[in-house]
Amino acid sequence: MAEEKKIPYKIYLNEEEIPKQWYNVRADMKNKPAPLADPATGNPLPAEALNVVFCEELVKQELDNDTAYIDIPEEIQDFYKMYRPSPVVRAYCLEKALGTPAKIYYKFEGNNTSGSHKLNSAIVQAYYAKKQGLKGVTTETGAGQWGTALSMACAYFNLDCKVYMVKVSYEQKPFRREVMRTYGASVVPSPSMDTEVGRKINAEHPGTTGSLGCAISEAVEVAVTNPGYRYVLGSVLNQVLLHQSVIGLEAKAALDKYGVKPDIVIGCAGGGSNLGGLISPFVGEMLRGENDYRIIAVEPASCPSLTRGKFAYDFCDTGMICPIAKMYTLGSNFIPSANHAGGLRYHGMSPVVSQLYHDGLIEATSVEQTAVFEAATKFARTEGILPAPESSHAIKVAIDEAMKCKETGEEKTILFGLTGTGYFDLVAYEKFNNGVMTDYIPTDEELQASFDKLPKF
Numbered sequence: 001m002a003e004e005k006k007i008p009y010k011i012y013l014n015e016e017e018i019p020k021q022w023y024n025v026r027a028d029m030k031n032k033p034a035p036l037a038d039p040a041t042g043n044p045l046p047a048e049a050l051n052v053v054f055c056e057e058l059v060k061q062e063l064d065n066d067t068a069y070i071d072i073p074e075e076i077q078d079f080y081k082m083y084r085p086s087p088v089v090r091a092y093c094l095e096k097a098l099g100t101p102a103k104i105y106y107k108f109e110g111n112n113t114s115g116s117h118k119l120n121s122a123i124v125q126a127y128y129a130k131k132q133g134l135k136g137v138t139t140e141t142g143a144g145q146w147g148t149a150l151s152m153a154c155a156y157f158n159l160d161c162k163v164y165m166v167k168v169s170y171e172q173k174p175f176r177r178e179v180m181r182t183y184g185a186s187v188v189p190s191p192s193m194d195t196e197v198g199r200k201i202n203a204e205h206p207g208t209t210g211s212l213g214c215a216i217s218e219a220v221e222v223a224v225t226n227p228g229y230r231y232v233l234g235s236v237l238n239q240v241l242l243h244q245s246v247i248g249l250e251a252k253a254a255l256d257k258y259g260v261k262p263d264i265v266i267g268c269a270g271g272g273s274n275l276g277g278l279i280s281p282f283v284g285e286m287l288r289g290e291n292d293y294r295i296i297a298v299e300p301a302s303c304p305s306l307t308r309g310k311f312a313y314d315f316c317d318t319g320m321i322c323p324i325a326k327m328y329t330l331g332s333n334f335i336p337s338a339n340h341a342g343g344l345r346y347h348g349m350s351p352v353v354s355q356l357y358h359d360g361l362i363e364a365t366s367v368e369q370t371a372v373f374e375a376a377t378k379f380a381r382t383e384g385i386l387p388a389p390e391s392s393h394a395i396k397v398a399i400d401e402a403m404k405c406k407e408t409g410e411e412k413t414i415l416f417g418l419t420g421t422g423y424f425d426l427v428a429y430e431k432f433n434n435g436v437m438t439d440y441i442p443t444d445e446e447l448q449a450s451f452d453k454l455p456k457f
């Protein structure tokens, strides 16, 4: 009998093994995600209409439901080599601390200055903007990871980068802001007085500290009213999930080297991009009837779009100037409580992830903030990495599943996505350490009030 290969703590691929193509899971989906639509009519938007807002090549990717593998341009492969491949880590120390027979692996995406997986898509979007001959791009950022990733990508391709940062984060996270400015981006607190929509929101809600939905509206307005600019988005869109498939492809290739097949794949879900990217190749096998996995999306109890939202067309932004998307949503009017996982505070969910969930291919669960930070602390003390609050949602459920294995004695293999590091989230850790962190869960009445305002056609 062949001796079982000892699994190293870290499984790295070689540089040549970094994927040269992204995998487009939509090609294997029987029920395709619904197309982006015109908020005025509810009709699908053609490429020409989307090209006003987004870069042309990215619109092609957005609308392509058929091509399974799309080549990664060489310039992007070169950039990926600066910080990829990212390791798959066997969490031996966590397993030991838990006393579980489960085998836990995580794919670590925090090993770049942005501190998250978002750089995987930022560099692609900046590349296509540059190729189109644009002057620059605009975007929003909440907690700041996406804005940082995009600033890095724009610096690399020498593009102007204008970031509308949710005002409360701009004030509370000055360090993140300075990283962006160091990479050359201009950072504006949102809602600002620079845009029509910003002035309107400020007039209607004096003293507001902003939201992602408002910041998106501002960034889109600036992109469509300034020649040579387009808007880019760090999550939710089909194209972003496509770029993030590099996470899942690398993870699967690394595990395949050692003949490891995960039973459970877990990811945190804000807009759905890291989860969608991580699970893509696994879901592809499920869709083609080749293999079976249990896949779990984890969201905060304070912003539970999959577990308590409606599957409906909704606005992506508060100002209602973006195309509408069919997704699990809490309503574009829903303002989640100030939980500390900024990257998970979006009212909607990627149409691809939403469709997979609707079709029963993936599960979803929600977890409360205090329990998430307990899991984060356990992970930091055993595995050494200080995890981002967003990532810690996945850690929490991975630990829960491992503890179930301890009860049953099952040796399940668990893979989860560790999307980033928490160095800029120390105010949240401070609250947790001082015992003053709260768990807010919206009531059914609050959600209903928001659902009542969903667009109707």
Ligand SMILES: *Cc1c(COP(=O)(O)O)cnc(C)c1O
Binding pocket: 115, 116, 117, 118, 145, 146, 234, 235, 236, 268, 269, 270, 271, 272, 273, 274, 275, 343, 344, 388, 390, 391, 419, 420, 421
């Ligand atoms: C943005 C972010 C998330 C959530 O975004 P998704 O699009 O759902 O992946 C998760 N973790 C980190 C570290 C982030 O920066």
